[in-house]
Amino acid sequence: MSGDGLDTRHRGEALRKAVLIAVPYLWLVALFLVPFFIVLKISLSDIALARPPYMPQLDLSAGLAGLRDFFAGLDFENFVFLTEDSLYWKAYLSSLQIAAVSTIITLLVGYPIAYGMARAAPEWRPTLLMLVILPFWTSFLIRVYSWMGILSNEGTLNSVLLWLGVIDVPLQIMNTNIAVYIGVVYTYLPFMILPIYATLDKMDSSLLEAAEDLGCSRTEAFWLVTLPLSKGGIIAGCFLVFIPTIGEFVIPTLLGGSDTLMIGKVLWEEFFSNRDWPVASAVAVVLLMILIIPIVLFQRNEQKQREAEG
Amino acid sequence: MAQTVFAPWEDPEEKPLIEFRNVTKRFGEFVAIDDLSLAIYSKEFFALLGPSGCGKTTMMRMLAGFEDPSEGAILLDGRDISGVPPNRRAVNMMFQSYALFPHLSVWDNIAFGLKREGQPKDKIAARVDEMLRLTRLNKFATRKPHQISGGQRQRVALARSLAKAPKLLLLDEPLGALDRKLREETQFELMDIQEKTGTTFVIVTHDQEEAMTVASRVAVMDEGRIVQVATPSVIYEAPISVYVADFIGDVNLVRGTARARPETPSVAAEAVAGPTAPEPAAAAAVAPNLAAPEQTASERSAAEAALPVDPRAPQPNALGEWLHDKVLFPILGRRKPQQKLLPAPSPQERATSDRPQTAPPRDAAQAKPAPAHADDPDALAGGGIVIDWAEGQPPVIATNGDAALDGKPVVLALRPEKVSIGKAALDMPNTLRGKVIDIAYLGNISTYHVQLADGSMIKAQTANTRRLSRRDITWEDEVWVGFSATAGVVLEE
Ligand SMILES: Nc1ncnc2c1ncn2[C@@H]1O[C@H](COP(=O)(O)OP(=O)(O)O)[C@@H](O)[C@H]1O
Ligand SMILES: [Mg+2]
Numbered sequence: 001m002s003g004d005g006l007d008t009r010h011r012g013e014a015l016r017k018a019v020l021i022a023v024p025y026l027w028l029v030a031l032f033l034v035p036f037f038i039v040l041k042i043s044l045s046d047i048a049l050a051r052p053p054y055m056p057q058l059d060l061s062a063g064l065a066g067l068r069d070f071f072a073g074l075d076f077e078n079f080v081f082l083t084e085d086s087l088y089w090k091a092y093l094s095s096l097q098i099a100a101v102s103t104i105i106t107l108l109v110g111y112p113i114a115y116g117m118a119r120a121a122p123e124w125r126p127t128l129l130m131l132v133i134l135p136f137w138t139s140f141l142i143r144v145y146s147w148m149g150i151l152s153n154e155g156t157l158n159s160v161l162l163w164l165g166v167i168d169v170p171l172q173i174m175n176t177n178i179a180v181y182i183g184v185v186y187t188y189l190p191f192m193i194l195p196i197y198a199t200l201d202k203m204d205s206s207l208l209e210a211a212e213d214l215g216c217s218r219t220e221a222f223w224l225v226t227l228p229l230s231k232g233g234i235i236a237g238c239f240l241v242f243i244p245t246i247g248e249f250v251i252p253t254l255l256g257g258s259d260t261l262m263i264g265k266v267l268w269e270e271f272f273s274n275r276d277w278p279v280a281s282a283v284a285v286v287l288l289m290i291l292i293i294p295i296v297l298f299q300r301n302e303q304k305q306r307e308a309e310g
Numbered sequence: 311m312a313q314t315v316f317a318p319w320e321d322p323e324e325k326p327l328i329e330f331r332n333v334t335k336r337f338g339e340f341v342a343i344d345d346l347s348l349a350i351y352s353k354e355f356f357a358l359l360g361p362s363g364c365g366k367t368t369m370m371r372m373l374a375g376f377e378d379p380s381e382g383a384i385l386l387d388g389r390d391i392s393g394v395p396p397n398r399r400a401v402n403m404m405f406q407s408y409a410l411f412p413h414l415s416v417w418d419n420i421a422f423g424l425k426r427e428g429q430p431k432d433k434i435a436a437r438v439d440e441m442l443r444l445t446r447l448n449k450f451a452t453r454k455p456h457q458i459s460g461g462q463r464q465r466v467a468l469a470r471s472l473a474k475a476p477k478l479l480l481l482d483e484p485l486g487a488l489d490r491k492l493r494e495e496t497q498f499e500l501m502d503i504q505e506k507t508g509t510t511f512v513i514v515t516h517d518q519e520e521a522m523t524v525a526s527r528v529a530v531m532d533e534g535r536i537v538q539v540a541t542p543s544v545i546y547e548a549p550i551s552v553y554v555a556d557f558i559g560d561v562n563l564v565r566g567t568a569r570a571r572p573e574t575p576s577v578a579a580e581a582v583a584g585p586t587a588p589e590p591a592a593a594a595a596v597a598p599n600l601a602a603p604e605q606t607a608s609e610r611s612a613a614e615a616a617l618p619v620d621p622r623a624p625q626p627n628a629l630g631e632w633l634h635d636k637v638l639f640p641i642l643g644r645r646k647p648q649q650k651l652l653p654a655p656s657p658q659e660r661a662t663s664d665r666p667q668t669a670p671p672r673d674a675a676q677a678k679p680a681p682a683h684a685d686d687p688d689a690l691a692g693g694g695i696v697i698d699w700a701e702g703q704p705p706v707i708a709t710n711g712d713a714a715l716d717g718k719p720v721v722l723a724l725r726p727e728k729v730s731i732g733k734a735a736l737d738m739p740n741t742l743r744g745k746v747i748d749i750a751y752l753g754n755i756s757t758y759h760v761q762l763a764d765g766s767m768i769k770a771q772t773a774n775t776r777r778l779s780r781r782d783i784t785w786e787d788e789v790w791v792g793f794s795a796t797a798g799v800v801l802e803e
Contacts, residue, residue: 204407204409206405206406206407206409207409207411209374209376209396209403209405209409210403210405210409210410210411211411211422212375212376212395212396212397213374213375213396213397213401213402213403213471214397214402214422214423214426214470214471214474215397215423215426215427215474216397216426217397220426224422225411228413229411229412229413231413308412308454308456
């Protein structure tokens with residue numbers, strides 16, 4: 001083979017690599033960075049009775065002067081506004097709290113389910129996995145609506161409890177934070193179960209035998225071996241529940257009450273009820289900033305996980 | 311090395327550390343262990359050897375407590391241990407996969423079992439350090455299992471299972487994942503540690519060389535049963551069945567029909583079964599059971615060697631021979647005092663009476679045959695059997711064969727290193743002629759695959775004591791292979 005041929009092959013390979021790397025970056029730019037900068041731009045604009053409902057607009061026909069006018073019109077007013085009205089930071093804090101509490105509940109419910117699945121007979125596991133994923137086949141909205149049917153004062157739950165004689169007056173669950181927790185835990189449970197199940201399923205069962213062989217009881221073996229080894233799955237599951245819950249809007253709107261304060265709901269109201277796109281965008285940008293911290297932590301966890309395995 | 315003989319299995323007073331009593335283990339319908347009885351003694355290095363799926367791991371798991379026998383009992387120190395959970399047995403296991411805890415450092419892995427005992431911290435630390443020293447892992451104490459090499463991982467697993475000083479250590483194919491060189495080193499390390507700690511080791515392996523190297527006794531298993539339990543040299547030199555002979559090491563299996571040999575060592579009687587193809591001199595047809603007047607060169611030489619008689623002196627002819635054997639000998643006794651060889655050992659004798667080992671025999675694989683029988687062609691004894699094994703091939707003489715096998719199908723198991731090879735006729739009771747088809751050169755030894763006139767193959771092995779250039783046998787060469795009358799082991803089919 002000639003040196004030329006080798007060279008061409010090298011160049012071809014380099015090109016292929018470049019294309020391969022370019023694909024995810026293009027994806028990131030098109031679907032994350034571009035929308036983000038559009039939202040950022042709107043958050044720096046002022047509300048206007050126009051279409052779209054904000055200004056300034058970039059007038060490219062005016063040339064350089066137009067560009068200068070455009071940038072002169074941008075400011076941080078809306079962000080300053082967010083700090084002045086206590087509604088916003090209370091909504092942020094309340095969202096964080098609701099997300100944290102529901103993550104913990106989801107973990108407590110999800111871990112035993114994942115554990116049971118991983119311990120089930122191998123021929124049962126695909127079926128169980130299927131059952132966990134099955135709810136995704138129906139619309140999320142319909143599922144939350146059906147919870148309204150279950151939890152409302154005349155709903156299934158109260159009817160059954162009344163019929164059983166456990167209670168005399170219907171429980172007020174609907175339109176409280178409890179309903180929000182139930183909705184969130186129900187909705188995000190698969191995101192907790194799946195990563196935990198994955199780590200438990202991968203775990204070498206001889207590790208537990210080794211632990212028993214070295215003097216552990218079954219319970220000790222669980223705390224000393226199983227739980228630490230499923231840490232990666234627990235962390236991944238927690239992030240997968242926590243991150244989307246902070247911005248959750250449908251569940252608090254449909255199941256929560258007037259006192260349920262969540263930033264997703266605030267955002268929705270600013271955007272559609274008040275038609276204040278710039279403030280709504282500012283809320284979204286701040287929310288993104290808040291979320292970046294757990295997202296980075298999550299990425300780091302995934303990285304560490306991979307390193308430990310490799 | 312101490313020269314006291316380590317052979318507790320020969321001492322009827324000695325109590326076994328482990329005893330399997332008629333243990334059967336079923337998985338559903340499948341019988342994994344079939345009515346198995348076995349005794350293992352304290353301080354033994356006991357090897358379970360057998361093909362994959364024969365039940366070795368199942369036996370280990372029953373000892374460790376992960377499985378309970380379906381029938382029978384397992385005794386540890388005389389106590390039935392069925393129903394005792396694994397964490398309450400003075401038994402530790404080194405897992406086939408090592409099963410190191412990936413989230414713990416090497417140090418914490420080794421300390422794991424000690425911490426469960428609730429020992430004081432300084433005592434645990436001292437013991438862990440001792441184990442690290444023993445397995446030469448001091449430098450890696452703080453590393454995680456995925457940060458060390460396969461060989462080091464294997465030593466961590468060993469250190470971890472030894473840390474609690476168990477009465478019994480179970481090793482399930484512990485060296486399977488290591489490359490050859492590391493495996494051999496580790497075998498010696500294991501033996502060293504076993505001697506130092508005085509722990510009883512039971513090792514599972516499907517590698518017969520490994521079993522021979524490390525073990526004081528080897529149990530050869532087949533489909534849930536134990537076929538033979540003996541020291542490595544007995545297993546090798548005196549297998550009790552074709553299965554064992556074939557499983558352990560390289561072997562030539564000569565299948566044929568046994569014929570009792572006359573008690574008197576008349577050489578002529580051997581040549582009865584038709585002409586010996588390669589020798590034109592042997593072309594003469596002979597009456598069955600009567601001596602052939604003509605002999606092959608090799609037989610003649612063997613005959614001359616066998617008879618402590620002047621070859622020129624008058625000799626009994628075939629008829630005289632027959633008369634002596636059938637009529638006179640039973641009445642009058644032997645024709646003349648013979649230099650008689652010892653009879654072949656019975657299987658029981660073979661299983662127990664081998665030259666006892668000083669604990670573990672390191673050179674078992676290379677051990678020379680015990681000179682229990684005069685293995686000397688100059689003294690071809692009478693008795694034993696001849697084996698008719700192939701058309702056109704001279705029958706094979708096996709003076710160590712049991713004459714009672716007369717007429718039965720038998721197999722002569724013949725180790726290649728007991729077969730000599732030469733370009734000229736060999737001065738041996740059994741010689742066969744053939745052509746070299748293949749030579750497996752292993753550096754220290756060469757194995758010659760020789761094809762005989764009838765197509766059957768015989769492997770002969772020689773030590774390569776000479777330099778390559780001075781070895782004269784090569785491919786396609788016409789050669790003689792030969793072996794003594796006691797070189798093989800006669801086994802019933
Ligand atoms: N838990 C089990 N269930 C069913 N069959 C089993 C089980 N464990 C082992 N066996 C069967 O028992 C036989 C012996 O297995 P094992 O002891 O692992 O063999 P090996 O000698 O290779 O270690 C195999 O045929 C295996 O399929
Ligand atoms: Mg096995």
